[in-house]
Structures are given as structure tokens and as C-alpha cells.
Amino acid sequence: MGFPGGVGSGPSRPAAVSQRTFIGNSESTDAMTTPADENALYTSRSGAGVTLGRQLYQRVNQPVVVWAVAPSGVEIAAAAAEAMRCRFDVVVSAHVRLDDSQVVGAMAEDAEAVLDPVFTPKFESLEMLERAIDRSRRAIKQERLLFRGQRTLREVSGSTVVIVDGHVTSPWKLLAAVKCAESMGPSQVVVAVAVSTQPVQSMIRRRRLEFVCPSVVMDVKGHPMPFGDAQDPSAERLRSIVVARQAA
Numbered sequence: 001m002g003f004p005g006g007v008g009s010g011p012s013r014p015a016a017v018s019q020r021t022f023i024g025n026s027e028s029t030d031a032m033t034t035p036a037d038e039n040a041l042y043t044s045r046s047g048a049g050v051t052l053g054r055q056l057y058q059r060v061n062q063p064v065v066v067w068a069v070a071p072s073g074v075e076i077a078a079a080a081a082e083a084m085r086c087r088f089d090v091v092v093s094a095h096v097r098l099d100d101s102q103v104v105g106a107m108a109e110d111a112e113a114v115l116d117p118v119f120t121p122k123f124e125s126l127e128m129l130e131r132a133i134d135r136s137r138r139a140i141k142q143e144r145l146l147f148r149g150q151r152t153l154r155e156v157s158g159s160t161v162v163i164v165d166g167h168v169t170s171p172w173k174l175l176a177a178v179k180c181a182e183s184m185g186p187s188q189v190v191v192a193v194a195v196s197t198q199p200v201q202s203m204i205r206r207r208r209l210e211f212v213c214p215s216v217v218m219d220v221k222g223h224p225m226p227f228g229d230a231q232d233p234s235a236e237r238l239r240s241i242v243v244a245r246q247a248a
Helices: 045-057 074-084 123-148 172-182 198-206 233-247
Strands: 021-023 026-028 032-034 064-070 087-097 103-108 160-168 188-197 210-212 215-217
Touching: 045 074, 045 160, 045 188, 045 210, 064 074, 064 172, 064 233, 074 087, 074 160, 074 233, 087 123, 087 172, 103 123, 103 172, 123 233, 160 172, 172 188, 172 198, 188 198, 198 210, 198 215
Parallel strands: 032 215, 064 087, 064 160, 160 188, 188 210, 188 215
Antiparallel strands: 021 026, 087 103
16 A cells, blocks of 8 residues: 655755664654754655655554544655645644643543642642642633634544644643543554654553654754754644645
């Protein structure tokens, strides 16, 4: 079965050492473990999406629904879905933060929060945690209006759900999206990201989830320039909203 074709420009990678990298519970040599440097790993986010689409096409069972983690995965997921000629949707998640810096987990849509097992709140911290979860729920409702309007997530029962993000240095939004997807009765859930750190890859693999990532970087902070197009977070957010509304 051949790849159906793709859109956008292809990836442009710096010199990298190809190492054995696990995808799901099997080994693969087509993922790159790349030391961080100043060269962009991909010429564009759409190029990264086409790369993911090519890798996913042979590995997932039809029918497929690609879920973009908003906002960072939207452009990549839309390109992957178009390349695979499959359905596209946007899942909204938010980190659970006890303060401005301490991330203890995440939640997606109306599903329950996924918390870091290392985090063990004391009794006096439970109220603080509840407030943090309430803030996350409010943030999700606001983001959902921007990215999907009043529409709910489309039906995925019996389909393979591929959850896509871009440059991932924390696993919690992905894992929250996985929990949301699993509650909707899919036949399989796959996590696919353009760039991941090794700790994120390891944590997702420990959950026995199939994981597809063309570029795994050694630095826990991620890659300084994963994509060659604009790195302005505000511009990326606006583009993601437009792409989500058009593609969905």
C-alpha cells in the first residue's frame, strides 16, 4: 500500500545520528536521536506534518481520525491528516498548575485530570489542587470556543485516534488527550509528535502507548529551533485558530 501523497514542504534535518528508537513496543531505526543545535529540524510545521503522515500511514489501521493538540499541534496535525486523507479534529487541553511554574499534570476537554504520579499533595494542598483544576477547566472552555466554536468532538468509536503535537518537552497534555480519547471508544490510540525529548518518549512508552516521533532530542529542554517558520507564539496561535476552523 503506497503513501497517498502529501502537501507542504518536506523536512530539512541537520546531520543526525540514527539510533534505535522505540515506537510503541517495537524498535525502529527511522527515528532520529538528534543533539540540539541551531539548525531547524524541519523547514516548516506543515513539512513536519507531512513527515508524520508518511510514517503513520503504514502503521495505523483505518479508519483514522487525527486529533491536533491545540494550539501547538494544529498546523502539523492538519498537514498530516491531509497527507493521509483522513479526518481531522482539535482536542483542547490545559496544564494543571499549582502556581505560575509548577505543572503537576493536565486535563483535556471534559475528562478527568491526569496528574504526575510523583506529585503527592498533602492534605492542606488539596484545596489548592482543586482550584488549579478549576482554572484549567475554565481555560479549556475558553480555548474550545476559539478552536471549535460550539461544536463537540466528532465521533471516534471504532476508529484509530492519532493525537498529534509539535515540539514536546512535557507529556501531560498528550496523556490528558489520550485519556479523553480512550473514553470515547476508539479501536486504538496513537501518540505522534514531530519533536520529543527522551524523557517524554520514555514516559509515553511506559504507558504502553504506540509512539511515533521522527526526531527525539537529547536535551530535556528540547530543540532550540524545531521548525524553520516563524517562532512567534502569538503568530503561531493565530495561525492555528485559522487552520483549525478551516480544516475542521
